[in-house]
Amino acid sequence: MTGRPEVINAEHRRYHELGWWRRETFLDDLDRWAREAPDRLAVVGHCWETSRGPDRLLTYADLHDAVNRCAAGLAELGVRRGDRVAMQLVNQWQTTVLALGCGRIGAVVVPYFIATGASDTEWILRRSGARVAVTIDGVRGLEPAAVIAGMRDRLPDLRHLVVVGENVPEGALRFDEALLAPSVRLDDLDLERPGPDDLFQIMYTSGTTGRPKGVRHSFNTLYAMARGYVDPLGLTGEDVMTTPCVVGGQGGWLYGMLAPLLAGGTAVWADAFDAADLLDLAHDYGITVAYITPSVLGDFIEEQDANPRKVRLRYLVSGSLPIPPAMPARVHEVFGLPLLPLWGMTENGGVTIGRPGDPDDIAVHSDGRPVDWMEVRLVGDDGRPVPEGQPGRLEVRGANMCLGYQDDDALFAASLHDGWFATGDLARPDGRAGIKIVGRVKDMVNRGGVHVPGVAVEGVLREHPNVAEVAVVGEPDPVLGERVVAVVVPAGEPPTLDDLRDLARTAGLTRGFEPDRLELVEELPKTPTGKVRKRDIEEALARRAADPAAR
The missing domain is CATH 3.40.50.12780 (ANL, N-terminal domain)
Structure with a gap:
């Protein structure tokens, strides 16, 4: 070498x-x-x-x-x-x-x-x-x-x-x-x-x-x-x-x-x-x-x-x-x-x-x-x-x-x-000769043709006082192609799906960006640097969607 x-x-x-x-x-x-x-x-x-x-x-x-x-x-x-x-x-x-x-x-x-x-x-x-x-x-x-x-x-x-x-x-x-x-x-x-x-x-x-x-x-x-x-x-x-x-x-x-x-x-x-x-x-x-x-x-x-x-x-x-x-x-x-x-x-x-x-x-x-x-x-x-x-x-x-x-x-x-x-x-x-990251190409959720940027939605949902951590991912859906799922680690009393949807609308997110479903978890899978392993979450949701007994 x-x-x-x-x-x-x-x-x-x-x-x-x-x-x-x-x-x-x-x-x-x-x-x-x-x-x-x-x-x-x-x-x-x-x-x-x-x-x-x-x-x-x-x-x-x-x-x-x-x-x-x-x-x-x-x-x-x-x-x-x-x-x-x-x-x-x-x-x-x-x-x-x-x-x-x-x-x-x-x-x-x-x-x-x-x-x-x-x-x-x-x-x-x-x-x-x-x-x-x-x-x-x-x-x-x-x-x-x-x-x-x-x-x-x-x-x-x-x-x-x-x-x-x-x-x-x-x-x-x-x-x-x-x-x-x-x-x-x-x-x-x-x-x-x-x-x-x-x-x-x-x-x-x-x-x-x-x-x-x-x-x-x-x-x-x-x-x-x-x-x-x-x-x-x-x-x-x-x-x-x-x-x-x-x-x-x-x-x-x-x-x-x-x-x-x-x-x-x-x-x-x-x-x-x-x-x-x-x-x-x-x-x-x-x-x-x-x-x-x-x-x-x-x-x-x-x-x-x-x-x-x-x-x-x-x-x-x-x-x-x-x-x-x-x-x-x-x-x-x-x-x-x-x-x-x-x-x-x-x-x-x-x-x-x-x-x-x-x-x-x-x-x-x-x-x-x-x-x-x-x-x-x-x-x-x-x-x-x-x-x-x-x-x-x-x-x-x-x-x-x-x-x-x-x-x-x-x-x-x-x-x-x-x-x-x-x-x-x-x-x-960003209007100042710089950039603002809004998501990953593979993080986009394709909801009925609307491309939902997961990171942008997460930034809004994270402001809820009862959300400790959140990952927004896609879940297979027979009609929409993918549904928007908010996977949340709660802080105290868990938020409801309506809470999160109201927060998204109040923040002025594009219609269709709000979560379709809320998934509560104790922790999110992460890499050693703290990045969320969204692929792991998406694969788990896809397996569940494909298994009628798990629904």
Whole structure:
């Protein structure tokens, strides 16, 4: 396997000419900050779920040393340029050291979620050809190290299992001993330094359907993605950044690790999310910027409202999931800040983002406007751009875009239309040169020829005080084709169908968008990033509709 540039074409050369890509890597950033600001705090490692003890604090000099030792340790395990190193960790300081240690010697990092099941774990390790897997002994009732140990005889490419923690399976290696205590110095090894267009990451998406896809990124595509956070917000070495987004996904990588490194600031890691804990960290370390998804931002807001801390936050950014319409006002009320929206994918990171100076309610009406090195367009079902001001299928292109899917060039090619990447999202113009996501192409419910955008209906129904969570999906119907079903996790006394239909009409939704049926459930099936697995719900409803005995 090779980590050398997989695709160098005229478009990529243009990115270099325009300064959207660079001739350096994140390791050059690390070297620069270790030289210019060696005593600046680079990483805070805070653990309360995986272990106990004082926070681990790494200055840039400390981080530089740990990364070089990790790189030498990987080399001693036989890892070379282009080899794959799987990473199944939580948000901990070892994550940064491992990722950059791999980068130092040109190895390719393969991150995936801590909650990934055994079947998908085996798929990822086999598909990626990982030579080394690094994970933890246990967390949240999971034992990922034991799971991987149990499948090693079925993975011929996997040479080593390295474990963070005390419970190390037989035949596995301890992280500190294997990767932080090499018998040789990195400078004494004859290793070729990677280039900026080399492959650096294969991130496996959680996906809402099917097997995870391995999304390939170079140092430069990740640089463009991280820059899409740093530049619009004007982040510097004075900033202290955090995110509870798990490092198995792109949000954790970009906003918890790469953006702080690019800016020369401080990254604060916490191994699990707790609203009170994160606010304490914000107070103690002076966190200035946080990217928090809507699924947990509500808890963060309410905890600060109930138990205020003195914090230095200057930006709160949210995305990955639809932002409830009432949330921006609550952020402004409690923190005195506008909530800045961000939209992107594993394939392209943050494509659009809100800016300082945008209206306080920007996140209600917009998912931001594109960064300078990304383009967006809206097209109809025929693939042609829609008339100005009209909604359509969202397509993007530019310097953020991934290099393709691991061992599936055909799938990636099928997502490209004349060089534009079809995101699968539906969007409308926001009137400010940006976009607002209104749903997924496959989320549309075809009710008698009326295409009902599930996300738009969910945004309205979520405002009902007795709705904790809601998913709007289609259910087979012999007359309409599909009926609109509101699948609701109630908060307290469940709402009635009439309650929800009245709410939809009062909000001015298009006639026919209101739910035809209400389904009450205790929880919604979700991916590790909190996205609802609508396909699972739809398949369950379809099976029930096809089985007369289940009606």
